[in-house]
Amino acid sequence: SGLSELDRVLGGGFVRGSLILLGGDPGIGKSTLLLQVLGLLPPETKTLYISGEESPEQIRLRADRLGTPAERVQLLAATDFETVAAALEKNRPQLAIVDSIQTLYVEEISSAPGSVSQVREAAAGLLRLAKNLGITIVLVGHVTKDGAIAGPRVLEHMVDTVLYFEGERHQDIRMLRAVKNRFGATDELGLFEMSDAGLTCVANASEALLNGRPLAVPGSVITACLEGTRPLLVELQALLNVTTYATPLRMAQGIERNRLSMLLAVVEKKLGLGLGNLDAYLNVVGGLKISETAADLAIVSAVISSVKNRPVKAQTIILGEIGLAGEVRSVSQLDRRISEASRLGFDYFLVPASSRTALAKVKLPDTCEIYYIDRMTEALDILFE
Numbered sequence: 570s571g572l573s574e575l576d577r578v579l580g581g582g583f584v585r586g587s588l589i590l591l592g593g594d595p596g597i598g599k600s601t602l603l604l605q606v607l608g609l610l611p612p613e614t615k616t617l618y619i620s621g622e623e624s625p626e627q628i629r630l631r632a633d634r635l636g637t638p639a640e641r642v643q644l645l646a647a648t649d650f651e652t653v654a655a656a657l658e659k660n661r662p663q664l665a666i667v668d669s670i671q672t673l674y675v676e677e678i679s680s681a682p683g684s685v686s687q688v689r690e691a692a693a694g695l696l697r698l699a700k701n702l703g704i705t706i707v708l709v710g711h712v713t714k715d716g717a718i719a720g721p722r723v724l725e726h727m728v729d730t731v732l733y734f735e736g737e738r739h740q741d742i743r744m745l746r747a748v749k750n751r752f753g754a755t756d757e758l759g760l761f762e763m764s765d766a767g768l769t770c771v772a773n774a775s776e777a778l779l780n781g782r783p784l785a786v787p788g789s790v791i792t793a794c795l796e797g798t799r800p801l802l803v804e805l806q807a808l809l810n811v812t813t814y815a816t817p818l819r820m821a822q823g824i825e826r827n828r829l830s831m832l833l834a835v836v837e838k839k840l841g842l843g844l845g846n847l848d849a850y851l852n853v854v855g856g857l858k859i860s861e862t863a864a865d866l867a868i869v870s871a872v873i874s875s876v877k878n879r880p881v882k883a884q885t886i887i888l889g890e891i892g893l894a895g896e897v898r899s900v901s902q903l904d905r906r907i908s909e910a911s912r913l914g915f916d917y918f919l920v921p922a923s924s925r926t927a928l929a930k931v932k933l934p935d936t937c938e939i940y941y942i943d944r945m946t947e948a949l950d951i952l953f954e
Contacts, residue, residue, distance in 0.1 A: 571609025580753015823853025
C-alpha cells in the first residue's frame, strides 16, 4: 500500500480480488488514509475512487493538501450501484475505493440508502465483482452509536478483511486494528499520527505512547504489552479515593472492569488492605485496550501506589500475571518485551521467577537489574523500598 503500518495490519499488503471493510467514526481519517494510499502506489497502478459523499472539488482540495497528484486519482462521483458496477467492469482497476458503502443504493430495493437491506445487497454485488474481475475493493463504513458498521454486523461475514480505525478526534494518534483477516493475523496494530499533511506512520510506537508521561507520580506504572508481533510500552494509571456512595465504584478504561474487580479482591485478601470504602479508577493511557493478563502485576502496583500515595521506583517495567492465591505467573514472549523496554532506557524489571530461563539468552546493558519474584508481596517490597 505504500504505508508500512497499513501493510502490517493487512498482513503484507492488498490481496488481489479481496473485499476490505474499513470502519471508524465519522471524521477519524478513513478517507484521508485511502487518498494517501492512492498517491503512494506505483504510477502504473490502475485505481478508481468512487465517492458518494463528497464532490470532486472537495476531494481535489484534500488531495492537494495531502500531496496526492491529481493524475493518480481516477474519480467517479456516483451512488447508483449499476453505475458503479459498469465503471468497474469497464475500467478494470487494480484497486477501487468505495466511500462510503452507506451511500450506495440498488434500484430494485425500495428502502432508503444506508438501510441494512441496501447495504447488504450493494456489498454482495461488489463482492461478486471483486472475485470475478480480480479487483481489490475497499469499502468505507461509518460506525454507528453502538459500535457496529452499518447495522449489527451486517457486513463483517461477507468481506475478507475488517479494519477499524480508532482514536480520539482531538488527539493526534490514530490506531488501525484488524478484527477479521483471511490473509493475515487479526491481532496486529498500526499506529498513525494525524497532521496537516495527512497521516504519517509511527515507527517508534512505545516512545509515542509514553511521550509526556508524568515522573515520580503515585499511581503511575509502566508495563509492556504485545499487540500482534509488536511489543508496546504503555502507562497504567490508578486512582483510589474515599467513596461517597454506599457501594464503591469500579471504573476501568482499557481493561475489563471484571478483571480490575478480581485483582482488587486479591489485594484485599492477601495484603490485608481495606479497599471496601474506596472508589477505584484505572486508565490505560493512549486509548489502548489490554486484553492479556501480563499487565496484572502492573495494575496491582498502580493501585497500591495510589493507596500508599508513594510513586514506584523510576524507570521500572512491571510484568506478570497474578493468580487468585497471590502468586505471580509467567507471561509469553517476555524476552521481546524486555528488549523493547531496554532499548528505551528502562533499567529495572520485575518479572515472574518462572521466566528465568526465558531471559537467559537476552543480552542487556550492565546497568539493567532484573528482579525475579514468586509472589505479589515480594514485588511490593522492591517497588516501594
